[in-house]
Amino acid sequence: MTVEPKKYAEGSFTDDYLLFLLAQASAVASEAFHAELRNSGLRVSTWRILASLYPEEVLTVGALAQTCLLKQPTLTRALDRMERDGLLKRVHSTKDRRSVFVKLTPQGHELTQEKVHMAKSHERRILSGFTKPQAAEIKNVLHSLLDRLGHRKKLTEKRAETDPL
Amino acid sequence: MTVEPKKYAEGSFTDDYLLFLLAQASAVASEAFHAELRNSGLRVSTWRILASLYPEEVLTVGALAQTCLLKQPTLTRALDRMERDGLLKRVHSTKDRRSVFVKLTPQGHELTQEKVHMAKSHERRILSGFTKPQAAEIKNVLHSLLDRLGHRKKLTEKRAETDPL
DNA sequence: CGCGAAAATATTACTTTGAATATATTCCAA
DNA sequence: TTGGAATATATTCAAAGTAATATTTTCGCG
Known part of the structure; x- marks a missing residue:
């Protein structure tokens, strides 16, 4: 990314503290879209669940909680x-009867599809403030952070392979 | 940042969706430190308030809520x-009597100083997985996101200038 | 001026969250 | 193989969050 390095020698310790920058960037970037969601009657948590299962994921409760x-x-x-509300259904695993898989119903899929369009549109709006390479770099940085922090690994292990019919 | 671009052609829509990447990166990066905080008897929200006022910030309630x-x-x-608990004090603005400024007490400052050391140590731990330029690039990306989303501007306006003695 | 709209913080009443725990199942070592 | 530790999910209840609203003060305009 070739944006000039800014020095926020401002005042507070938090002005250049990684965890704050992450939390603030996340909150500020999400603000407008989350408001849209609530206006359309969806909580953020509901949206996250739907989106994580879209288009055809089948995840255990635990894995879903993580994403x-x-x-x-x-x-x-x-x-x-x-x-x-008929948006998803739980399927008990036959291999490990402690586990419960979750998947969208057709109705849930339809609702999610609509919201995913809104989400993509909002994402484009945000990234439109950047050049293509800059936008790619932003996601790149986030992906590598998640990789180094060993996030994704755990999750993909939990994706249902063939169990739930 | 010169990390190879990874394609998470995985499954879910969320695997390459900006708002999810931000939220997950924030959550995963903060996890361990937030656990430390709770073990030492501090809530995350309390920490954020303390940190935002450190070392000597004087902010209105509204500005503080934003950071x-x-x-x-x-x-x-x-x-x-x-x-x-004696960690901070409120000072009514004399210019605008609706406003209330907040600042750390010496006791609050001392407690925060200690936690800031922990925070910096944790931050180094996280960034140690990256080269110096990569680490700089991560913060750089987050700063520019915040800038483009018009975050910081509003806040710095609210910092108390000279009012509260 | 004076009055209605706007702004900053506090309060209230209700909802959501999550730590602790219970329950059910599986894993593993002796 | 069996009993205890570990794992996955569900449940409970005290605590934290927040939308809506009240209160106080300031602002803007006729």
């Missing part, structure tokens, strides 16, 4: 609501 | 607790 950044008890209750 | 990513009512209650 969605939700604690397991929070997720379980969200799943209750969404299952009741 | 800390807290809703104003949430912050007000946290400030009640922290003021009660």
Whole structure:
């Protein structure tokens, strides 16, 4: 990325502290889209669950909790609501009967598709402030952070292979 | 940053969606440090407030809510607790009597100093997985995102200049 | 001026979250 | 093979968050 390095010699310690920069960038970037979601009657957590299962993922509750950044008890209750509303269904694993797989229903898929369009549109809007290579670099940086922090590995292991019919 | 571009052609839509990458990077990067904080008896929100005021910032409640990513009512209650515990104090602005400035007490400053050391140590640990230029590039990307999204501007306007003695 | 709209913070009432725990199942070592 | 540790999910309940609203003060305009 070839943007001039800025020195925020401002005041607070937080002005150049990695965890704050990440949290703030995430919050500020998401703000507008999250407002759209709520206006259309969806909570952020519901959206994250739907999006993580889109288009055809089948994940255990635990794996889903990780991608969605939700604690397991929070997720379980969200799943209750969404299952009741016909957006997804739970399938008990036959191999390990402790595990529960989650997948979208056709109805859930349809709703998600619509929101994914909104999400992509919003993403384009944000990245439109950057050149193509800059935009690529932003995602690149985030991908490598996640890799180094050993995030993705754990998750892909949990993706259902063939179990749930 | 010169890390090879990885294609997560995995499965889910979210695997290359900016807002998810940001939220996940933030969560995963913070995980360990936030656990440290809780073990030492501090909530994340309390830490954010302390850190935002360190070393000698004087911010209004509203400005503080923004940097800390807290809703104003949430912050007000946290400030009640922290003021009660002697970590900070509120000073009513004389220019605009609606505004309330917040600043650390010496005791709050001392506690924060200690935690800031932990935070910096943790940050080094995370960035140690990268070369110097890569690490710089990570922060660079986040700074430019925040700039383009028009974050910092609003905040610096709210920093107290000379009002609270 | 004076009054209605806007702004900053506090308060209230309700909802959501999550740490701790329970339950069910699987894994593993003796 | 069996009993204890580990794992996956569900449940519970106290704590934290927040939308809506109240309160106080300032601003802008006729």
